[in-house]
Amino acid sequence: MKIDEEKLREAMNRRLSGLTASPGRRLRIRQRIAQEEAPKMKKKLSVGLACALALTLLTVTALAAGLLLSPRVDAARIADQTLAERYDISQAMQTYFNRAVQQNPDGSITVTYTGAEHLKYALGEYTVTIREGKAVNACWSHDGESTEGGFRAEAWGAEQIREMLRLNQRDGSMQAFEGYIRKINKAHGIQEDPAVPMTDEESRQAYREWEETAREIKDKCRLTPQEMTAAAHEAVAAVYGLNAEQSAILLADACPDEDGSYKLQNGEPCFCIQFFLVQRPLPGDLYAWEEWTEKDGTYTVYVNVETGVVESILYESGLGGNG
Amino acid sequence: MEHDQRRAWLEDAMNRWETSLLRVCFAYLGDASLAEDVVQETFLKAWRSYARFRGAAGEKTWLMRIAVNTCKDIRKSAWFRHTDRASALDALPEGSVPFDGRDDTVTRAVMALPEKMRQAVLLRWFQGMTVEETARALRLPRSTVYHRLQKAQMMLKDELEAWFYED
Numbered sequence: 001m002k003i004d005e006e007k008l009r010e011a012m013n014r015r016l017s018g019l020t021a022s023p024g025r026r027l028r029i030r031q032r033i034a035q036e037e038a039p040k041m042k043k044k045l046s047v048g049l050a051c052a053l054a055l056t057l058l059t060v061t062a063l064a065a066g067l068l069l070s071p072r073v074d075a076a077r078i079a080d081q082t083l084a085e086r087y088d089i090s091q092a093m094q095t096y097f098n099r100a101v102q103q104n105p106d107g108s109i110t111v112t113y114t115g116a117e118h119l120k121y122a123l124g125e126y127t128v129t130i131r132e133g134k135a136v137n138a139c140w141s142h143d144g145e146s147t148e149g150g151f152r153a154e155a156w157g158a159e160q161i162r163e164m165l166r167l168n169q170r171d172g173s174m175q176a177f178e179g180y181i182r183k184i185n186k187a188h189g190i191q192e193d194p195a196v197p198m199t200d201e202e203s204r205q206a207y208r209e210w211e212e213t214a215r216e217i218k219d220k221c222r223l224t225p226q227e228m229t230a231a232a233h234e235a236v237a238a239v240y241g242l243n244a245e246q247s248a249i250l251l252a253d254a255c256p257d258e259d260g261s262y263k264l265q266n267g268e269p270c271f272c273i274q275f276f277l278v279q280r281p282l283p284g285d286l287y288a289w290e291e292w293t294e295k296d297g298t299y300t301v302y303v304n305v306e307t308g309v310v311e312s313i314l315y316e317s318g319l320g321g322n323g
Numbered sequence: 324m325e326h327d328q329r330r331a332w333l334e335d336a337m338n339r340w341e342t343s344l345l346r347v348c349f350a351y352l353g354d355a356s357l358a359e360d361v362v363q364e365t366f367l368k369a370w371r372s373y374a375r376f377r378g379a380a381g382e383k384t385w386l387m388r389i390a391v392n393t394c395k396d397i398r399k400s401a402w403f404r405h406t407d408r409a410s411a412l413d414a415l416p417e418g419s420v421p422f423d424g425r426d427d428t429v430t431r432a433v434m435a436l437p438e439k440m441r442q443a444v445l446l447r448w449f450q451g452m453t454v455e456e457t458a459r460a461l462r463l464p465r466s467t468v469y470h471r472l473q474k475a476q477m478m479l480k481d482e483l484e485a486w487f488y489e490d
Contacts, residue, residue: 001487003476005448008429008486012350012449015430017418019349021341025359029337029366036371107356132359134416 024074024133034068035307067234068309072101072109072266076313077239079111079128082135087126088158089113091240092297095320096123096161101312103266107131116320122156122184151180154187165319169292174320210263217262217269221305225261228271228308232301235310236275246295251276265302265311275299292319329373337366340383344390347445350434351394353411361397365390381456387446388460398438425485432482440475443468 076099083089097113104110108131115123124141142155151160167176174181185191223231229252237247253274261272279293289296297317304311344365348358368389369376376385412431433444446457447468454472458465480487 001476001480001489003448003479003483004486004488005451008433008448009451011422011426011429012433013346014418014420014422015412015426016346016349016415017420017422018416019342019345019355019358020418021337021345025341025363026337029333029363032363032367033333033370036367132355132416 022133024071027069027074028071031068031070031307031309034309067231067238068307069235069239070266070304070309070311072103073235073239073310073313074133075109075130076101076111078130078133078135082128082138083113083126086138087140089126089161091315092294092317092319093158093161093165094315095317096164097126099314108136118181118185118190119156121188121190122154122181123161124155151177154184168320213264214262217264217271217305220269221262221271223271223303223305223308225271225273228303228305229273231308231310232273232303232313233275235301235303235313236299239313240295240299240315242277242295246277246279249277249279250299251278262305263302268302268309268311269305270302270311271305273301273303275301292317329370332373333366333370336369336382336386340386341366343383343450344386347387347450348390348394349411349415350430350445350449351391351441352397353434355411355415357397361390361393364393368393381459383450384452384456384460387450387452388462391442391446391460429483429486432479436475436478440471440478443471444475447472 079101080091080094083094084091094113096116096119098116100112100114102110102112108129111128111130113126114120115125126138126140128135129137140157142157145155147153147155147157147159150163153160156164164174164177168174170176233247233250233252236242236250242250253276263270263272265272276298277296278289279296280290282288282290297315297319300312300314300316302311302313303309341362344362345358348361349355352358352361365386369386376382412427412434433441433449436444442461443457446452446460447454452460454465454468458468461468
């Protein structure tokens with residue numbers, strides 16, 4: 001008696017078919033290789049020589065490896081898709097939310113979309129959990145509540161957000177639905193946090209800290225701003241599915257923060273670069289649209305200055321008045 | 324140039340062997356998350372020692388050997404020994420191919436084999452490697468692989484009677 005190997009093989013492959021190749025796993029492998037390849041320079045080398053060596057090696061790595069994306073970027077992309085599929089909230093509609101991406105100790109990644117500032121209660125919070133490149137859970141803090149009745153409902157879903165965008169575009173402000181928001185917040189005892197301006201001394205101290213951090217990050221830099229900008233540009237086009245025409249008109253600008261373009265992101269030393277996409281600009285102003293077109297907005301990208309890995313990309317359509 | 328070659332080899336190797344490695348490691352360890360780690364580790368180790376790989380043993384044999392050795396290291400850890408993995412198969416994500424109770428039975432039976440027999444069965448029967456390749460991957464004499472397969476066959480015979488045919 002002999003076992004039928006082929007039958008056994010087919011049966012086991014059917015039973016284990018849930019285990020398959022994953023782009024996320026490959027990305028992690030490529031990233032770990034890129035990190036291992038990043039040269040570890042001794043301080044005794046002159047800065048110039050160290051930079052020249054590192055640049056040569058890393059340019060080769062970046063070109064050969066293609067795009068290096070952090071697992072967080074991939075997770076955020078999957079979460080965005082899940083939000084659109086499950087709750088009908090497109091990336092453009094995320095303009096009213098703050099998105100946060102958090103790596104969990106068990107290896108999963110949680111992406112949360114919290115209604116911005118005073119919209120927090122009405123819009124609620126969406127949470128998507130990503131494990132092994134797949135969304136394993138998606139929920140909304142208002143799940144189960146009624147969204148019927150337009151702005152009179154207490155839970156605002158996709159229908160209300162679409163109307164908010166329309167009114168925002170028509171009026172250039174949130175005035176048309178601010179009253180409803182205030183009413184909902186009042187009913188739930190939510191007080192708006194008045195913005196407390198920094199004192200002069202606090203501002204100076206914060207500025208000194210930003211400067212210090214930026215200087216430390218610049219010292220760690222192994223890529224030129226041009227190379228990091230190119231990597232960021234490629235990442236935006238790939239992650240947000242821009243076509244060749246859209247990619248060609250992306251306008252690069254330094255991050256507008258007071259600390260310049262070098263800052264920490266997820267604890268990693270990063271170069272920050274922002275891109276604007278305006279497909280139908282106002283005559284004489286390339287940064288403002290005459291009419292908003294799909295994918296228009298700003299893309300803020302953080303590139304790790306040591307490894308070239310794109311640590312984060314945040315898209316803001318600007319439709320909610322933030323453009 | 325060599326770097327580009329190595330990069331191209333890695334991409335090709337991931338395309339061809341990632342799924343097989345993942346399934347073997349899962350069936351060996353009974354833990355999807357650890358299997359995932361082992362697959363990553365396997366490709367990294369292969370990447371590092373690519374210069375020493377001359378193809379004599381065959382790429383799949385080489386990668387399976389790295390994977391099995393990495394699995395063995397994991398199994399030695401105290402943490403692994405004290406973790407319950409009985410429900411690992413039930414917790415797998417749904418696959419693209421439907422399976423029936425018979426598929427489930429045979430997979431569970433193989434996963435329940437003693438470790439040494441399981442290694443041989445996974446490479447020889449599940450992965451379709453030759454006895455020679457299995458022996459190389461496990462760094463064992465061919466006679467030992469034969470012996471382990473025979474023993475595995477004996478153990479599985481009662482439970483998987485329908486899977487056997489007259490020689």
